[in-house]
Amino acid sequence: MNIFFDTDYTWLGVDDTIRPGTETIFKQLVEDGHNIYVWSGIGIRWAEVRRHKLEKYVIDCFMKPLDNFIESLDHLGLPVKPDIVIDDYPEVPSAMVGIWIRPYFFYNASDNELERVYELICEYQTRKKSQ
Numbered sequence: 001m002n003i004f005f006d007t008d009y010t011w012l013g014v015d016d017t018i019r020p021g022t023e024t025i026f027k028q029l030v031e032d033g034h035n036i037y038v039w040s041g042i043g044i045r046w047a048e049v050r051r052h053k054l055e056k057y058v059i060d061c062f063m064k065p066l067d068n069f070i071e072s073l074d075h076l077g078l079p080v081k082p083d084i085v086i087d088d089y090p091e092v093p094s095a096m097v098g099i100w101i102r103p104y105f106f107y108n109a110s111d112n113e114l115e116r117v118y119e120l121i122c123e124y125q126t127r128k129k130s131q
């Protein structure tokens with residue numbers, strides 16, 4: 001599946017820390033055969049992806065539409081479409097297939113939201129395969 005991760009407050013804090021579990025989930029998803037893309041409403045975030053040493057897991061970075069999500073995907077001319085999106089902003093996962101994640105603002109060692117996200121992605125994939 002093409003899995004699109006939002007950036008700010010999804011895996012990147014306001015304090016520029018990386019959410020605990022980010023590298024683990026990226027690695028697991030790549031090992032499971034998924035394609036990871038990072039997008040953001042404020043631009044293409046390769047700098048942040050590289051700063052946090054995630055570039056080996058990420059296929060590409062895109063600009064995320066800010067509204068009219070489904071229609072905008074065509075206008076943006078993305079080379080791939082998301083099968084599942086992970087976002088702290090509820091409008092995005094509710095417009096597409098997606099998982100809402102509690103916003104991550106500041107470093108918090110006990111934040112384990114990404115473990116839940118990984119379980120949900122696995123569940124979704126299992127269900128999709130059995131359809």
Ligand SMILES: [Mg+2]
Pocket residue numbers: 006007008009010087088089
């Ligand atoms: Mg966000």
